[in-house]
Amino acid sequence: MPEVKSIFREVLPKQGQLSMEDVPTMVLCKPKLLPLKSVTLEKLEKMQMEAQKAVKLQELAMKEQNQ
Amino acid sequence: MEVTMDPLFLAWSYFRRRKLQQCSDICTTILQDNSYDQAAWSLKTRALTEMVYIDEVEVDQEGIAEMMLDESSIAQVARPGTSLRLPGTSHGGGPTPAIRPLTQSGRPITGFVRPSTQSGRPGTMEQAIKTPRTASTARPVTSASGRFIRLGTASMLTNPEGPFINLSRLNMAKYSQKPNLSRTLFEYIFHHENDVNNALDLAAQATEHAQFKDWWWKVQLGKCYYRLGLYRESEKQFRSALNHQEVVDTYLYLAKVYQRLDQPITALSLFKQGLDHFPGEVTLLTGIARIHEEMNNIPSATEYYKDVLKQDNTHVEAIACIGSNHFYTDQPEIALRFYRRLLQMGVYNCQLYNNLGLCCFYAQQYDMTLSSFERALALVANDEEQADVWYNVGHVAVGIADLTLAYQCFKLALAFNNDHAEAYNNLAVLELRKGRIEQSKAFLQTAESLAPHMYEPHYNLSILSEKIGDLQSSYTAALKSEDSFPEHVDTQQLLKQLREHFSVL
Numbered sequence: 001m002p003e004v005k006s007i008f009r010e011v012l013p014k015q016g017q018l019s020m021e022d023v024p025t026m027v028l029c030k031p032k033l034l035p036l037k038s039v040t041l042e043k044l045e046k047m048q049m050e051a052q053k054a055v056k057l058q059e060l061a062m063k064e065q066n067q
Numbered sequence: 068m069e070v071t072m073d074p075l076f077l078a079w080s081y082f083r084r085r086k087l088q089q090c091s092d093i094c095t096t097i098l099q100d101n102s103y104d105q106a107a108w109s110l111k112t113r114a115l116t117e118m119v120y121i122d123e124v125e126v127d128q129e130g131i132a133e134m135m136l137d138e139s140s141i142a143q144v145a146r147p148g149t150s151l152r153l154p155g156t157s158h159g160g161g162p163t164p165a166i167r168p169l170t171q172s173g174r175p176i177t178g179f180v181r182p183s184t185q186s187g188r189p190g191t192m193e194q195a196i197k198t199p200r201t202a203s204t205a206r207p208v209t210s211a212s213g214r215f216i217r218l219g220t221a222s223m224l225t226n227p228e229g230p231f232i233n234l235s236r237l238n239m240a241k242y243s244q245k246p247n248l249s250r251t252l253f254e255y256i257f258h259h260e261n262d263v264n265n266a267l268d269l270a271a272q273a274t275e276h277a278q279f280k281d282w283w284w285k286v287q288l289g290k291c292y293y294r295l296g297l298y299r300e301s302e303k304q305f306r307s308a309l310n311h312q313e314v315v316d317t318y319l320y321l322a323k324v325y326q327r328l329d330q331p332i333t334a335l336s337l338f339k340q341g342l343d344h345f346p347g348e349v350t351l352l353t354g355i356a357r358i359h360e361e362m363n364n365i366p367s368a369t370e371y372y373k374d375v376l377k378q379d380n381t382h383v384e385a386i387a388c389i390g391s392n393h394f395y396t397d398q399p400e401i402a403l404r405f406y407r408r409l410l411q412m413g414v415y416n417c418q419l420y421n422n423l424g425l426c427c428f429y430a431q432q433y434d435m436t437l438s439s440f441e442r443a444l445a446l447v448a449n450d451e452e453q454a455d456v457w458y459n460v461g462h463v464a465v466g467i468a469d470l471t472l473a474y475q476c477f478k479l480a481l482a483f484n485n486d487h488a489e490a491y492n493n494l495a496v497l498e499l500r501k502g503r504i505e506q507s508k509a510f511l512q513t514a515e516s517l518a519p520h521m522y523e524p525h526y527n528l529s530i531l532s533e534k535i536g537d538l539q540s541s542y543t544a545a546l547k548s549e550d551s552f553p554e555h556v557d558t559q560q561l562l563k564q565l566r567e568h569f570s571v572l
Contacts, residue, residue: 024557026496026527029489030168031425031462033394034418034455035180036387036409040125047119 075107082114090114109248112255115231120258123290124319124350151331151361164522164552167395168489177360178391179384232256234265243272253287267291282311289320298324313344315351322354331358349379356388365392381412390422399429417446421456428463436463454484461493470497488518495527504535515547522552529561538568 037045074093081090094111097104168176234256242249249269256266270291274284285308292301305321308314318341325334335358341351356371369392372385379385390405403426409419424439440460447453461476474497480490495510508531514524525548532541542565548558 024530024561026499026530027523027557028462028465028496029492029521029523030166031429031459032168032176032455032489033178033391033422033425034452035177035391036383036414036416036418037180038125038384040121041180043121047121 087114112251178387263294282308450483454480488514522548
């Protein structure tokens with residue numbers, strides 16, 4: 001197959017100024033590394049969850065007793 | 068004949084093995100037989116205390132009332148570099164908000180949350196009420212109505228026969244004379260019942276009984292004063308305790324007081340003083356690093372965290388903070404090594420896998436990225452975490468130019484957490500690419516109202532309004548963006564351009 005000579009030739013200016021237009025674009029919010037939790041914080045959260053559960057159970061039991 | 072073990076000995080054994088409920092049950096039966104058994108009584112108070120014990124050094128929760136009605140501040144506007152409350156005053160060359168996301172208060176996000184990680188001081192009451200907490204609960208009205216009280220009342224509710232010790236009928240004077248009982252009793256009142264007034268009463272009488280020579284009671288008095296918000300009194304007690312006996316804990320408590328009084332410089336010098344007596348003490352070094360981090364001086368915080376790692380190379384907080392710092396200073400490969408180290412140490416949770424996924428993606432280790440995120444999603448504990456993980460997956464999707472996937476990820480983030488401002492902003496950018504201007508504008512406005520501290524929604528709204536020819540709203544939005552990020556070059560250019568427009572008119 002004969003080589004096809006391309007009609008367009010690339011233009012690489014060897015001298016002169018290169019200009020570029022800086023268009024303002026929208027910005028994305030950045031990826032977020034999640035902070036690890038300290039042992040104390042985890043324990044606090046666990047205790048609070050358990051306490052809330054216990055209170056709820058007790059309230060349910062109270063309601064059933066009243067009925 | 069069956070030989071039974073002495074019940075008290077068995078209870079002790081349970082206590083040592085931290086089977087606290089069994090220990091307390093045995094003590095209860097012993098006390099039913101003989102209600103004057105002091106050993107069983109004391110052991111039961113200790114078991115009940117251990118169940119709810121949290122390290123008092125770590126615990127700090129500032130309520131709205133303390134934040135807004137602060138009496139201890141000297142000046143309304145502190146000099147730069149002397150206050151924890153003015154974020155961003157001392158940029159020590161750390162990453163800008165263009166690279167590192169900010170928390171609500173305008174501090175760069177940290178690699179580690181502790182109960183005392185303040186989300187900073189909001190400027191207005193309205194913001195104070197809206198500020199989300201790290202531990203997903205609302206900020207209490209005062210710290211006296213915070214978690215402690217709620218935990219205390221819960222422990223009482225679950226006891227059908229009422230509380231183990233009836234504090235109002237207790238003869239404090241009698242117990243304060245007995246050093247072998249008074250300490251366990253104090254800890255029980257302080258930690259289990261959260262009755263600071265009675266605890267203070269007991270501590271005051273006990274320290275008097277010890278002729279003001281016992282450092283332990285002075286520290287306890289200081290703790291009580293701190294809980295009651297009498298910071299100057301608690302400072303006095305801790306100082307006096309330090310005169311009797313140099314203890315690391317006392318230094319930490321005292322530094323906590325100074326941090327609450329917003330005197331980070333004093334706290335720093337106190338830590339250094341402590342380091343003279345206890346060279347290389349990890350908790351003191353960590354304290355210094357935390358203060359530097361809160362004052363937004365990330366490079367020196369990192370230095371101190373490195374010192375921590377020299378002493379204790381399994382310190383999770385130090386590893387996490389250094390890792391996140393590397394990530395946001397454009398070195399995800401090194402961050403990846405730190406997070407991998409955490410994984411080797413046995414930390415196994417959603418946050419770690421999410422961070423690993425992000426680091427892998429930006430360090431071009433694509434094979435691990437998605438599997439890390441899958442694990443993170445499998446380990447999530449609540450909806451907020453799920454939203455954050457999906458938000459980050461959305462970033463990966465943007466990175467591989469799969470915009471449909473990115474769109475779905477951000478939508479999922481919003482489905483799990485409807486207040487995710489960053490996801491709103493990114494969705495708006497994607498919507499604009501699709502040419503839906505009205506939708507994009509609506510998302511940006513939502514993001515703006517949810518998180519006024521972020522500059523991105525303001526800036527994007529400004530660009531969008533400028534494009535559709537609404538120069539006035541573009542200008543106001545640009546001004547807001549400048550407010551939250553003064554060094555942002557693009558905002559400055561946009562403002563300049565707009566001002567030229569206006570002057571031509």
